[in-house]
Amino acid sequence: MKKRYLFLTLMILSLISIFIGVKEISPLDILRFNEEKVQIVLISRIPRVISIVIAGASMSISGLIMQQISRNKFISPTTAATVDCAKLGILVSLIVFTEASSLQKMLISFAFSLAGTVLFMKIVKRVKLKNTIFIPLVGIMLGNIIDSVTTFLAYKYNLVQNVSSWLQGNFSMVIKGRYELLYLSVPLLIIAFLYANKFTVAGMGEDFSTNLGLNYNKVVNMGIAIVALVSSLVVITVGKIPFLGLIIPNIVTIYLGDNMKKGISHVGLLGAVFVLFCDILGRVIIYPYEISIGLTVGIIGSILFLYLLMRRNAYEM
Numbered sequence: 001m002k003k004r005y006l007f008l009t010l011m012i013l014s015l016i017s018i019f020i021g022v023k024e025i026s027p028l029d030i031l032r033f034n035e036e037k038v039q040i041v042l043i044s045r046i047p048r049v050i051s052i053v054i055a056g057a058s059m060s061i062s063g064l065i066m067q068q069i070s071r072n073k074f075i076s077p078t079t080a081a082t083v084d085c086a087k088l089g090i091l092v093s094l095i096v097f098t099e100a101s102s103l104q105k106m107l108i109s110f111a112f113s114l115a116g117t118v119l120f121m122k123i124v125k126r127v128k129l130k131n132t133i134f135i136p137l138v139g140i141m142l143g144n145i146i147d148s149v150t151t152f153l154a155y156k157y158n159l160v161q162n163v164s165s166w167l168q169g170n171f172s173m174v175i176k177g178r179y180e181l182l183y184l185s186v187p188l189l190i191i192a193f194l195y196a197n198k199f200t201v202a203g204m205g206e207d208f209s210t211n212l213g214l215n216y217n218k219v220v221n222m223g224i225a226i227v228a229l230v231s232s233l234v235v236i237t238v239g240k241i242p243f244l245g246l247i248i249p250n251i252v253t254i255y256l257g258d259n260m261k262k263g264i265s266h267v268g269l270l271g272a273v274f275v276l277f278c279d280i281l282g283r284v285i286i287y288p289y290e291i292s293i294g295l296t297v298g299i300i301g302s303i304l305f306l307y308l309l310m311r312r313n314a315y316e317m
Helices: 003-018 027-031 035-070 082-096 102-126 134-156 160-164 180-194 196-202 206-211 216-237 244-256 260-284 293-316
Strands: none
Touching (some): 003 035, 003 260, 035 260, 082 160, 102 180, 196 260
């Protein structure tokens, strides 16, 4: 799939998204400067599209980085306990600071997600069985343990409803003034582009990359930091979006190969297109009601994940 087709699809879906909602708005309303409808577009519809594009691209690229540095195609922020740790960090920020600001939530969530991702990588390093499927299972089990701790603390401090709001991704609450933290993901994605070749080399193993003169630990730590911060920003602003960082990089790898420098822009564009498509589907399937993005991505993503598993098994037979 050529990059220009992905970009064109993204533009078309973005325009469709702007004109879908409970309040009917047409392009003519914008051209006629209907004040009420222009305000809806500026305050709600455009911020929603921007947040979808940034969240989709950043989570997909985060998954690509995780897969590259872990050398496992089934590792992502949702299967490496990164997102679960981010949720725990948000809960801790609500307990410590009763009226925590978005910045405080982000910093504490980042610290927890970073610690959780580092812990996962340490566990993976010590595990002798490096099976492609076994390693993600370790991450899922670690994530479930952290999620259980989060649930326990939520019940203890009567914050279950607050935590459940981050359980599933939801773009319906995204309006002007409540999504701008996501802009911090943009410079992180630029850094990921600049480090793409180094991540590719790091994916060849510590010994090989060190022999080529690469500072392996520095590159891996940089990748982990990018993944942890992006995951925190997305969870705080939108919530948990499952499977995204897992399936999108694998789909791009099928038709472009493992060269991260070559595939990273495709991963970002396809991730944004996929989330935008799922969001539009969730808004029209039971119109005028809305299905959360976590549910639509979860269903479609699980089907694609099963396909990838079966495809891998077919090639290994």
